[in-house]
Amino acid sequence: MRSRRPVIASSLSLLCIFNNYTSALAAAPNSQEFPTQILRTGVDLNSTTVSPNTRQLADILKLTPLIERNQQLRTKINPTNFDPTLENVAMGQQLIACVSESTQIIQEANLAVDFTLAEIQAEQNIYNEILNTYVNDRDKATLRTNALSFISNGALWSVCEGLAIPTNTHPELTAPSGITGILAGIIPSIASIYALKQLSGKKQTSEKDPNMLAKIFDYPVTPEIDYPKCVWDFLNSTQVGEPSNKTRRTLLIERWVADKNIPEFTESTATKQLDVITASVPRKKALNIATLNTRISMLQQLGAELLKMKRMLLELSMVIRGEKQM
Structure with a gap:
């Protein structure tokens, strides 16, 4: 038994080191090849109660007191009692007023999400338009370079072979033929290297035209x-189940850093990267295809995560109608 203890201890040590290594690897920049959804709502439409995140959203909207009042009134009102008594009329009016106020708050929050998404979509449209221009220009330039490579290669080799044919009777043509052959290899190679650079x-x-990512990174x-x-x-609140210092905004940024599909963003405090991504500070030779793709990807993910507010707003609407309970 004594001889096994060092082996067990060593195994445990190696396991701890491996776990620490894998954890560090998972948190490394651009290490997540297949990203998953960032935020979760926990909404279950088949449940009779709301999710913890929906309850949190109700607190953010200051809707909780109205919902509690709504539920209290519903327990007091008998839906089968149509007697026009003063008490029934009073409670009915209170319930209508409570439902109306709650619905307006939910509708305003719904429109607030749409308001945000409208600007995000408009920015994506602009960046997509610029990106298409950049890609088309790149493709045309690459096509011209490749055409030059093919044409020069064919022409030079034709000259080379033409000079090589009579070398048995005119040996003085051997040197020009060889030089032309060398050029036939060098010129297309240089063109190919240049084409790779053009990619x-x-x-x-x-530009200096801040986008919706600016405030996410604390830019003006x-x-x-x-x-x-x-x-x-909502973005600056902590998702239920996450540490208190991990707000939804923090989770978004961490995911963007880890996402292998966003190689242009590797550090949440990299000023040069953020200046360009948020379009807040002009940077020379910084606007390119990769930058535009990064902006579009981040804006798309931001919009998709904000849309999840609507899932929770639906659940709150179900509470207002009495289909669910807080």
């Missing part, structure tokens, strides 16, 4: 790209 497309100075914003209060409070 990244043209690079221009990035304009009224056009500011977030409605309820949406911003």
Whole structure:
């Protein structure tokens, strides 16, 4: 038994080291090849109670007191009693007022999400348009370079072989033939190397026109790209089940850093990267195909995660109608 203890201890040590290594690897920049959804709502439409995240959203919207009042009134009102008594009329009016106020709050939150998504979609459209131009220009330039490579290769080899044919009777043509053959190999090779360089497309100075990612990274914003209060409070709240320092906004940023499909973003505090991604500070030769793809991917994911607020808003609507309970 004594001889086995060191072996067991060594095995446990190796296991701990392996776990630490895999944890560090998972948190490394661009290490997540197949990303998953970032935020979860926990909504179950078949359940009679709301999810913890929906309850949290109700608190953010200051809707909880109205919902509690709604449920209290529903327990007091007998749906089969149509007697026009003063008590029935009073409670019915209170319930109608409570439902109306609650519905307006939910509708306003719903429109706040749409308000945010409208700007995100508009920015994506602009970046997609610029991206298409960059890609088309890149493809045309690459096509011209490849055409030059093929044409020069064929022409030079034709000259080379033409000079090589009479070398048995005119040996002085051997040197020109060899030189032409060398050029037939060098020129297309240089063109091919240049074509590889062209794959990244043209690079221009990035613009100063902040987008919806600016506030996510604490950059200054304009009224056009500011977030409605309820949406911003939602992003800065902690998802149920996560550590208190892991807000939804933090989870978004961490996921973008880890996402292998967003190679242009590797650090949440990298000023040069963020200046370009948020379009807040002009940077020379920073606006290119890769940058535009990064912006579009991040905006798409941001919009998709914000849409999940609507899942919870639906659940709150079901509570207002009495289909679920808080």
